[in-house]
Amino acid sequence: MNVKKVSIIGVPMDLGQNRRGVDMGPSAIRYAGVVEKLESIDLEVEDMGDIQIDMPERVHSSSLHNLRNLKAIEQANTRLAQLVDQVVQEGHFPLVLGGDHSIAIGTLAGVSRHYEDLGVIWFDAHGDLNTADTSPSGNIHGMPLASSMGVGHPALTGLGGYGPKVKPENLVIIGARALDQGEKELIRQKGLRVYTMHEIDRMGMAAVMREAIDYLKERTDGVHLSLDLDGVDPTDAPGVGTPVMGGVSYRESHLAMEMLAESGIVVSAEFVEINPILDEKNRTAKVAVALMGSLLGDQLK
Known part of the structure; x- marks a missing residue:
C-alpha cells in the first residue's frame, strides 16, 4: 500500500487493565512529535483528536463474568470502529x-469489514x-486477539455486528515471551503462527520478518499491525504497564518496521500501552513515534 494520507485517532482509555496512566498515552505520543515526524516524510496528516471514553465506576470483575468494565469498553470500541471504518472508506x-x-477490538472491527x-x-x-474463562485478572486488555478471532464474550466477539x-x-x-496456560492451549488448538523471543534469538529478526511477510502475502489482502510497546525490551521502552x-531491541524493532514498509502490505496500525507515569522523560512515546516513522517510510538513507 502506498500511504499518502494518515488519519490519527487517539483512544485515551485505561479501562482494559488496572494500572492508571495508559489513558495519557495518546497525549504523550503527540507530545513526542508524531505529526511532525510523519509530515517530515511527506505524508499528509489529519489528527482527528481523541474519541470520548465513558468513565464508569470501576466494577469488580466477578460481577460481570470476570470482565472488568465490559460495558464501557464495548461502547468505546464501538465508537472507535465507526471512526476507523470512516477513515478507511476515505482511503x-x-x-x-x-x-x-483492548482498543484493538474496535480498530479491527473498523478495518476488517x-x-x-x-x-x-x-x-x-x-x-x-x-x-473470561482463562484470564487470571479479568482485564480485557489481555483478550482482544481472542475476541477478534471470535473466541470470548459476545459483546466483544460481535462488536460492530459481525x-x-x-x-x-x-x-x-511476534515477540511473545509471557503466555498464560489458556493462551498456550488456544495457540495449539487454532494452530497460530507465533514467533517467540526464542525464535527471534535463534533465527534473527530479519529472517522472522521475511517468513512472516511471505506467509501473510500469500493469504491476505491487507495487514493490520497491532504494536504493544511492551513487545520492545523495557530497557528501551520502560513506560509500559x-x-x-x-524483549525485542530498539534496533530489531526498527528493522521489523522497515521491512514491513518495504513489503507494502500494512493497511492500518495501532500503537498501544504507553504509560507516561511509568516512563522516563517520555522515552517510550519517542520510541513509538520513531517506529511509526519507520513503518510509514522513514529511511536511514
Missing part, C-alpha cells in the same frame, strides 16, 4: 494511538488470547 491510513490494548482476508501482525510480549474479524491462519504473533524483560 486514508488509520493510525490509532492507545490507550490499553473492508477486507476479505485481513491479516494481523501482533507485536507484543503477550498473546492477548485470554477469555465476527470473527480475523481468521486464525491470517495471524502472526506490564513490562517483560528479554
Whole structure:
C-alpha cells in the first residue's frame, strides 16, 4: 500500500487493565512529535483528536463474568470502529494511538469489514488470547486477539455486528515471551503462527520478518499491525504497564518496521500501552513515534 494520507485517532482509555496512566498515552505520543515526524516524510496528516471514553465506576470483575468494565469498553470500541471504518472508506491510513490494548477490538472491527482476508501482525510480549474463562485478572486488555478471532464474550466477539474479524491462519504473533496456560492451549488448538523471543534469538529478526511477510502475502489482502510497546525490551521502552524483560531491541524493532514498509502490505496500525507515569522523560512515546516513522517510510538513507 502506498500511504499518502494518515488519519490519527487517539483512544485515551485505561479501562482494559488496572494500572492508571495508559489513558495519557495518546497525549504523550503527540507530545513526542508524531505529526511532525510523519509530515517530515511527506505524508499528509489529519489528527482527528481523541474519541470520548465513558468513565464508569470501576466494577469488580466477578460481577460481570470476570470482565472488568465490559460495558464501557464495548461502547468505546464501538465508537472507535465507526471512526476507523470512516477513515478507511476515505482511503486514508488509520493510525490509532492507545490507550490499553483492548482498543484493538474496535480498530479491527473498523478495518476488517473492508477486507476479505485481513491479516494481523501482533507485536507484543503477550498473546492477548485470554477469555473470561482463562484470564487470571479479568482485564480485557489481555483478550482482544481472542475476541477478534471470535473466541470470548459476545459483546466483544460481535462488536460492530459481525465476527470473527480475523481468521486464525491470517495471524502472526511476534515477540511473545509471557503466555498464560489458556493462551498456550488456544495457540495449539487454532494452530497460530507465533514467533517467540526464542525464535527471534535463534533465527534473527530479519529472517522472522521475511517468513512472516511471505506467509501473510500469500493469504491476505491487507495487514493490520497491532504494536504493544511492551513487545520492545523495557530497557528501551520502560513506560509500559506490564513490562517483560528479554524483549525485542530498539534496533530489531526498527528493522521489523522497515521491512514491513518495504513489503507494502500494512493497511492500518495501532500503537498501544504507553504509560507516561511509568516512563522516563517520555522515552517510550519517542520510541513509538520513531517506529511509526519507520513503518510509514522513514529511511536511514
